[in-house]
Amino acid sequence: QVQLVESGGGLVQDGGSLRLSCVVSGRTFSSYTMGWFRQAPGKEREFVAAITWSGGSTYYGYSVKGRFTISRDNAKNTVYLHMNSLKPEDTAVYYCAASDFRGSTSRNQYHYWGQGTQVTISS
Numbered sequence: 001q002v003q004l005v006e007s008g009g010g011l012v013q014d015g016g017s018l019r020l021s022c023v024v025s026g027r028t029f030s031s032y033t034m035g036w037f038r039q040a041p042g043k044e045r046e047f048v049a050a051i052t053w054s055g056g057s058t059y060y061g062y063s064v065k066g067r068f069t070i071s072r073d074n075a076k077n078t079v080y081l082h083m084n085s086l087k088p089e090d091t092a093v094y095y096c097a098a099s100d101f102r103g104s105t106s107r108n109q110y111h112y113w114g115q116g117t118q119v120t121i122s123s
Contacts, residue, residue: 002026002112004096009117020081022096029077033099036081038092047105059105088123
């Protein structure tokens with residue numbers, strides 16, 4: 001069974017930075033495309049970023065492009081989301097997910113999910 005555990009969320013001020021981490025266990029981590037999604041209260045879960053198994057390709061949602069960076073360390077079974085220039089509208093629960101579909105940005109193609117970590121940006 002695949003398990004994903006996120007960490008690194010918290011409360012930061014407008015313009016601040018955070019780094020989220022997600023550790024994967026249970027199956028071969030390096031074979032998955034890894035993604036980050038977020039869900040704000042009353043809104044649908046939206047795509048944030050994804051990275052292919054080799055790290056050679058990355059994908060970003062329009063609202064975070066240029067501010068967020070996704071990376072992975074296959075030796076540590078860990079994927080990261082570096083978030084800079086945070087805004088109040090980035091406030092959400094952030095979820096890590098794993099997909100068998102290369103480069104997927106669709107939440108329907110992610111079959112393994114973490115429990116989420118809360119990120120709150122104060123204005």
